[in-house]
Amino acid sequence: MARSKNTKLLANYDCPGGGQVWVEGTTLYVGHMREPTGTSIVDVSDPRNPRTVARIEVPKGWHSHKVRVANDIMVVNHEKLGTEGDASFGGGLGIYDVSNPPEPRLITKWRTQGRGVHRYDFDGRYAYISPTAEGYVGNICMILDLKDPARPEEVGRWWIPGQWKAGGEDYPWENWTAPRCHHPMRRGDRLYVSYWHHGYYILDISDMSKPKLISGGNTSPAFPHPTHTCLPMPQPLKGRDIMVVADEDVAKLWPAPPAFTWIYDITNEACPVPIATWQVEGLDKDGSPQPPMMGCHQPSERFKGTIIPFAWFAQGLRLLEIADPYNPREVGFYEPDPPQGFEVSSSNDVTIDDRGLCYLIDRQRGVDIIETSVL
Numbered sequence: 096m097a098r099s100k101n102t103k104l105l106a107n108y109d110c111p112g113g114g115q116v117w118v119e120g121t122t123l124y125v126g127h128m129r130e131p132t133g134t135s136i137v138d139v140s141d142p143r144n145p146r147t148v149a150r151i152e153v154p155k156g157w158h159s160h161k162v163r164v165a166n167d168i169m170v171v172n173h174e175k176l177g178t179e180g181d182a183s184f185g186g187g188l189g190i191y192d193v194s195n196p197p198e199p200r201l202i203t204k205w206r207t208q209g210r211g212v213h214r215y216d217f218d219g220r221y222a223y224i225s226p227t228a229e230g231y232v233g234n235i236c237m238i239l240d241l242k243d244p245a246r247p248e249e250v251g252r253w254w255i256p257g258q259w260k261a262g263g264e265d266y267p268w269e270n271w272t273a274p275r276c277h278h279p280m281r282r283g284d285r286l287y288v289s290y291w292h293h294g295y296y297i298l299d300i301s302d303m304s305k306p307k308l309i310s311g312g313n314t315s316p317a318f319p320h321p322t323h324t325c326l327p328m329p330q331p332l333k334g335r336d337i338m339v340v341a342d343e344d345v346a347k348l349w350p351a352p353p354a355f356t357w358i359y360d361i362t363n364e365a366c367p368v369p370i371a372t373w374q375v376e377g378l379d380k381d382g383s384p385q386p387p388m389m390g391c392h393q394p395s396e397r398f399k400g401t402i403i404p405f406a407w408f409a410q411g412l413r414l415l416e417i418a419d420p421y422n423p424r425e426v427g428f429y430e431p432d433p434p435q436g437f438e439v440s441s442s443n444d445v446t447i448d449d450r451g452l453c454y455l456i457d458r459q460r461g462v463d464i465i466e467t468s469v470l
Contacts (some may be wrong), residue, residue: 101427101468102412107450108145108462110135110442112434114160115214116456118448122148122196126162126171128443130180133159133189134171136196142452142464147196152462156180159189159213165219167194168244172209173204186211186227190244205239205247213280214324216396217241221250221303223279223286226440228252230261234276236288238303253298253306255290272348278324280396285309285364287325287338292348295325296341297364310365314357319348326394327361331400332420336362339417341381344390344408352379353390356405373423375410385407388441395445395453399470402426404453406442412455414469429453434460 115126121140133153134406138146153159156179161172169191187206199292209227216223222239235254239247255274275291284301294313298306323343338361344354358371388408393406401418414427451470454461
């Protein structure tokens with residue numbers, strides 16, 4: 096049976112499992128995990144009765160599991176899955192006009208070499224993406240200008256020295272996992288970039304054509320989980336500049352207990368300092384290894400005040416209050432029943448809308464629409 100605190104399920108939208116959800120107005124956009132379903136567009140004007148209005152498909156061997164929308168422009172990723180499928184489809188981004196959501200119109204496809212694009216941020220003008228690129232090992236960080244959505248223009252890129260093999264850089268990670276930019280996020284003239292088992296980086300993008308490193312750090316040598324997302328707070332908390340860093344409970348370097356989230360003080364951004372961590376109570380009982388996808392995955396990129404919704408894989412939705420960043424505390428949760436045919440839930444992403452409703456997607460099947468009294 097589902098468990099909850101300060102939350103209530105309004106509806107379950109039955110759909111193939113997915114990687115990301117996003118809401119603009121009363122329209123829900125769902126990026127799906129597996130072909131043939133790429134993106135679903137759903138009318139949630141009545142959140143108790145979600146209604147599919149459009150669906151975009153992708154060919155075998157590709158997925159389009161991320162989606163962001165701003166200024167009536169929808170950006171979806173195209174990323175290779177495995178080795179089969181139509182190679183001519185190509186990795187990159189699909190860019191759509193969704194001014195009329197039931198009739199999404201492809202404006203253009205931006206292509207990149209290799210596997211394609213993973214996760215990204217999009218503010219309506221610029222996309223901050225994590226593509227593979229010709230001549231580089233793994234994913235890098237790139238900024239695209241979509242001022243003219245029909246003609247995306249690269250304005251800047253950044254990578255860890257050693258990734259650019261075609262440029263003659265020495266590659267120092269033969270005995271470590273390959274570098275992989277996972278998820279850049281912008282605040283002001285900074286990018287906060289997660290880099291998987293290579294940690295996180297803070298970049299100065301006051302000149303977007305020349306991103307400059309300010310600082311970085313990596314917990315993976317001591318903790319085996321990859322760095323998934325770096326979420327900077329929009330305002331000081333207790334007089335400090337704060338960044339929430341989520342580790343993902345997958346791809347562990349060795350058997351380990353579930354991943355958790357970190358709280359960093361970045362007031363001196365040249366010297367980020369972890370000041371707290373948070374884990375679902377009782378999940379890590381004694382430090383023993385557990386299977387993957389039991390712990391932390393992804394914070395909502397949208398939140399209200401100081402309460403951050405998290406998708407916590409098998410533990411569902413967690414609502415984390417960080418007004419006191421030294422002492423994060425849970426103020427609500429929703430632990431859904433596993434989708435039919437599965438043993439546990441796998442909550443992969445969460446977002447909120449202007450009504451304060453939470454949209455929690457399971458990577459296996461379905462989206463839960465959840466009301467809460469704390470947002």
